[in-house]
Amino acid sequence: xxxxxxxxxxxxxxxxxxxxxxxxxxxxxxxxxxxxxxxxxxxxxxxxxxxxxxxxxxxxxxxxxxxxxxxxxxxxxxxxxxxxxxxxxxxxxxxxxxxxxxxxxxxxxxxxxxxxxxxxxxxxxxxxxxxxxxxxxxxxxxxxxxxxxxxxxxxxxxxxxxxxxxxxxxxxxxxxxxxxxxxxxxxxxxxxxxxxxxxxxxxxxxxxxxxxxxxxxxxxxxxxxxxxxxxxxxxxxxxxxxxxxxxxxxxxxxxxxxxxxxxxxxxxxxx
Amino acid sequence: xxxxxxxxxxxxxxxxxxxxxxxxxxxxxxxxxxxxxxxxxxxxxxxxxxxxxxxxxxxxxxxxxxxxxxxxxxxxxxxxxxxxxxxxxxxxxxxxxxxxxxxxxxxxxxxxxxxxxxxxxxxxxxxxxxxxxxxxxxxxxxxxxxxxxxxxxxxxxxxxxxxxxxxxxxxxxxxxxxxxxxxxxxxxxxxxxxxxxxxxxxxxxxxxxxxxxxxxxxxxxxxxxxxxxxxxxxxxxxxxxxxxxxxxxxxxxxxxxxxxxxxx
Numbered sequence: 001x002x003x004x005x006x007x008x009x010x011x012x013x014x015x016x017x018x019x020x021x022x023x024x025x026x027x028x029x030x031x032x033x034x035x036x037x038x039x040x041x042x043x044x045x046x047x048x049x050x051x052x053x054x055x056x057x058x059x060x061x062x063x064x065x066x067x068x069x070x071x072x073x074x075x076x077x078x079x080x081x082x083x084x085x086x087x088x089x090x091x092x093x094x095x096x097x098x099x100x101x102x103x104x105x106x107x108x109x110x111x112x113x114x115x116x117x118x119x120x121x122x123x124x125x126x127x128x129x130x131x132x133x134x135x136x137x138x139x140x141x142x143x144x145x146x147x148x149x150x151x152x153x154x155x156x157x158x159x160x161x162x163x164x165x166x167x168x169x170x171x172x173x174x175x176x177x178x179x180x181x182x183x184x185x186x187x188x189x190x191x192x193x194x195x196x197x198x199x200x201x202x203x204x205x206x207x208x209x210x211x212x213x214x215x216x217x218x219x220x221x222x223x224x225x226x227x228x229x230x231x232x233x234x235x236x237x238x239x240x241x242x243x244x245x246x247x248x249x250x251x252x253x254x255x256x257x258x259x260x261x262x263x264x265x266x267x268x269x270x271x
Numbered sequence: 272x273x274x275x276x277x278x279x280x281x282x283x284x285x286x287x288x289x290x291x292x293x294x295x296x297x298x299x300x301x302x303x304x305x306x307x308x309x310x311x312x313x314x315x316x317x318x319x320x321x322x323x324x325x326x327x328x329x330x331x332x333x334x335x336x337x338x339x340x341x342x343x344x345x346x347x348x349x350x351x352x353x354x355x356x357x358x359x360x361x362x363x364x365x366x367x368x369x370x371x372x373x374x375x376x377x378x379x380x381x382x383x384x385x386x387x388x389x390x391x392x393x394x395x396x397x398x399x400x401x402x403x404x405x406x407x408x409x410x411x412x413x414x415x416x417x418x419x420x421x422x423x424x425x426x427x428x429x430x431x432x433x434x435x436x437x438x439x440x441x442x443x444x445x446x447x448x449x450x451x452x453x454x455x456x457x458x459x460x461x462x463x464x465x466x467x468x469x470x471x472x473x474x475x476x477x478x479x480x481x482x483x484x485x486x487x488x489x490x491x492x493x494x495x496x497x498x499x500x501x502x503x504x505x506x507x508x509x510x511x512x513x514x515x516x517x518x519x520x521x522x523x524x525x526x527x528x529x530x531x532x533x534x535x
Contacts, residue, residue, distance in 0.1 A: 057320060189307045193307050
């Protein structure tokens with residue numbers, strides 16, 4: 001008996017999916033305008049808020065005014081990429097039922113969502129450049145030494161993966177329940193706050209710091225940003241990045257379990 | 272008109288009762304939205320006890336006052352913001368041939384509106400009054416509802432003016448987005464922290480400062496340091512609201528008379 005050979009894995013369909021996602025994002029010019037505009041307006045607001053707070057109170061020694069403004073500016077630019085829900089398509093296709101046809105295609109479905117999300121992210125990553133140029137007109141952003149920038153880049157990628165898996169898990173819940181839009185928005189606001197995107201976690205009250213630093217959200221924004229502004233010193237880089245890697249691995253494992261359970265469910269329901 | 276309006280609320284409430292789970296989820300959404308905004312203020316102000324002379328208690332009052340006016344607007348007038356969608360879809364033309372005022376019809380378009388945000392806002396405001404220790408007298412009791420109404424009218428005026436712009440330019444989302452950002456994020460802090468241009472915009476162009484900053488300054492007995500105006504301007508909010516709505520309404524009538532459809 002001859003067992004049919006497994007088709008050889010090909011990259012081309014996924015490259016094509018990513019390219020299509022980029023083209024799709026580029027057609028929404030209004031969204032491009034608002035995301036850059038939003039960064040600038042919020043940058044101005046954050047500059048004014050931190051300036052007012054630092055003017056009349058004792059300055060935290062570890063985070064002077066220029067460092068906290070740099071932190072906020074880099075956080076906003078990171079947000080252009082981090083705040084994207086890359087696997088939104090999974091939720092949408094579960095909602096309208098078209099996911100069934102995806103499983104008939106000769107592709108790996110999970111990977112096709114990943115490719116689509118990657119295309120979207122690459123397009124938004126490109127937007128960081130004009131945003132950064134315009135941001136420099138509003139505020140001064142400190143630039144750390146090259147080694148720190150490299151550690152920041154590694155940490156940013158890991159933070160991105162942590163965010164990616166959290167979104168993926170949320171979208172996977174659509175296998176079981178369809179009304180998750182409001183829940184997702186709630187989670188987004190909480191991660192913005194608990195991840196250190198809005199306020200550096202080191203400025204939280206000490207009791208709260210003990211909680212927020214052990215949550216996975218801190219691995220998204222806080223770790224790369226604290227490396228950037230130098231609060232995590234070079235000797236602490238390995239440990240901090242290690243914790244992020246563990247979170248990324250744990251969440252990836254949880255996501256794969258959910259994906260498997262979810263896809264089985266579709267089969268058992270008969271589509 | 273009154274009977275039509277009663278019917279509008281009956282439909283709204285029945286719709287909400289029909290989709291109870293949705294209602295609970297969106298109520299939770301509203302609570303988390305305002306809760307996380309207040310939590311962020313609290314976290315920052317535990318580390319930095321004051322912001323241009325304002326402490327957390329006073330800023331909680333500032334936020335609650337805005338929330339009250341904004342919730343009032345969202346409960347009664349938010350449907351005005353849907354007018355550009357109706358124009359784009361060609362549905363607005365139907366409104367024009369009915370024997371009722373077009374703006375009234377725009378306001379009374381049934382949706383899934385329920386006074387949950389308003390109830391939440393009233394509770395938050397009462398809590399903020401107790402917490403901030405604001406001096407409550409007859410003046411306060413009489414003026415707070417007027418200021419909330421005035422603030423809601425300011426909100427309505429901006430909402431209506433932007434929707435009216437849709438008679439000429441079909442996509443008004445960018446404009447609306449800028450104004451929403453100005454309102455929701457910039458009203459959280461005392462006006463005095465901004466640069467002069469932004470203070471003037473928030474006082475005279477999009478007068479959101481009258482929704483909470485000026486009245487809160489007056490009620491908390493603080494001196495006004497943003498534009499050095501006498502604190503009593505905080506009591507002018509109802510007048511500002513009425514004037515804004517009158518201007519927006521004139522603009523709306525002007526737009527309505529010029530409107531020729533979008534070519535469906």
